[in-house]
Amino acid sequence: MNAKTSSTATLNERAQTALNDNFLRNAVKFTTERLRTNKVSATDELGNWEEWREQGRQIRLHTIAHLDYYLSLFVNNVRALGGHVHFASDAKEAIEITMNIVKEKHTRSVVKSKSMLSEEVHINQVFEQHGIEVVETDLGEYIIQLAGETPSHIIIPAIHKNKEQVAELFSNVAGKRLPADTAVLAGFARSKLREKFLEADIGMTGCNFAIAETGSIALFSNEGNARMVSTVPKTQITFMGMERIIPSLEDLEVMATLLPRAATGQKLTVYMSLINGPRRSDDSDGPEELHVVIIDNGRSKQLGDPEFQEVLNCIRCGACLNACPVYRHVGGHAYGWVYSGPIGAVLTPLLHEDKELANASSLCGACYEACPVKIPLHDMFVYQRRRNVEEALTKKAEQLGMKAFKFISSNHRLFHRILRISQLGQKPFVKGGVITAKIGPLKGWNTYRYAPKLAQHSFRDTWKALDTELQFELQEMGPEMKDRLADILKKRGDTHESQ
Structure with a gap:
């Protein structure tokens, strides 16, 4: 072999x-x-x-x-x-x-x-x-x-x-x-x-x-x-x-x-x-x-599994392999067992216990569009990944990383501070508008592509600036413009009251 x-x-x-x-x-x-x-x-x-x-x-x-x-x-x-x-x-x-x-x-x-x-x-x-x-x-x-x-x-x-x-x-x-x-x-x-x-x-x-x-x-x-x-x-x-x-x-x-x-x-x-x-x-x-x-x-x-029973519908045509961007880059032997491509990445963990294959998908849904009997393989990848997490089969670094993300993202003030620190901390690694460094979790990604840099202004900052600008413009409006705006919003069915 x-x-x-x-x-x-x-x-x-x-x-x-x-x-x-x-x-x-x-x-x-x-x-x-x-x-x-x-x-x-x-x-x-x-x-x-x-x-x-x-x-x-x-x-x-x-x-x-x-x-x-x-x-x-x-x-x-x-x-x-x-x-x-x-x-x-x-x-x-x-x-x-x-x-x-x-x-x-x-x-x-x-x-x-x-x-x-x-x-x-x-x-x-x-x-x-x-x-x-x-x-x-x-x-x-x-x-x-x-x-x-x-x-x-x-x-x-x-x-x-x-x-x-x-x-x-x-x-x-x-x-x-x-x-x-x-x-x-x-x-x-x-x-x-x-x-x-x-x-x-x-x-x-x-x-x-x-x-x-x-x-x-x-x-x-x-x-x-x-x-x-x-x-x-x-x-x-x-x-x-x-x-x-x-x-x-x-x-x-x-x-x-x-x-x-x-x-x-x-x-x-x-x-x-x-x-x-x-x-x-x-x-x-x-x-x-x-x-x-x-x-x-x-x-x-x-049988009887609401998440995976439909995998038994497969008629072994191989259409999902031909459509899958992952298979088209690595071929069949990278999947490590008899069945390859999206159907193999779902079947193998179910029949052969190779659970890491759930990650061999971009979740693009091309396999579902190609399948002649409409098996939702892209959903099954998500189900298997969730089960891997529940069974603590993911890497320790990934588990810690997701716990850290949960802690940070659940506190909007902390999230905003971390985002600002990251915007400053990325500067030594940004070249030509992208991050090219092959370090930490970016090592695998940046081997074949570049990671985009964090935007200078976050969505939250941009939204706040737009809101301030809108409030200023509303204050400058005369009574007639405010009435016209209220009529427009009413016709659109907008439940928000005009200023």
């Missing part, structure tokens, strides 16, 4: 590593801007985007509010189709269930389509520890698997890699030097992965959406690999987050309209597959066995 992905480093250390990586920053900026532009074009062409967003939000709100009912309906329908359903309360149980299936099938190799949940439970590392070959078949996931890294983006895992870096990784696998040519590299990956599809004993997939009324599993992909993973191997294991459910196929139509447009600006993903149980006698392909592992891993703790 490299420095970028190390979860032992602090948020500031990870961010600093990313900020010093010019290629990373340029690559992330270029790709996220392109995705945002594509999204705007696709949503404008669709029309009534806000109505679609609200419809998506209502579907997710309804589903999560009745999650027990829809999960029960889905499970019954999967079993009626001949599938097996397992429940895992946490990552440990998910691994145990999976390994039992793997051992029963005497598995030597596993192929996987893209699944953030499998990253969450670190199933690949477990396979490797047991001598089982595991291969990611999504091109981006395959690249970062070879690099020994975690995804840098929910939709585009290898957003931080260029052709030269990919060529080096693929050359190590090929045993010969491959050119940094996109067509050549894609061709190599295609031929290599085809071998793995044919050899694999088990195929593993994630789950974009589970349809309760039919027991179906919906997979969205642009490369066709998910379809290969779910049809060629004899056994299929699907990892499903307990919240990844929707009531009906009609609701899937809404989600299939929202997700690709929000994620990449596509009208529809290239491949959308519906899996309805294992292969039947008249089917030409498909697995002989289907195992669906429904995983909690901390999700149920958000």
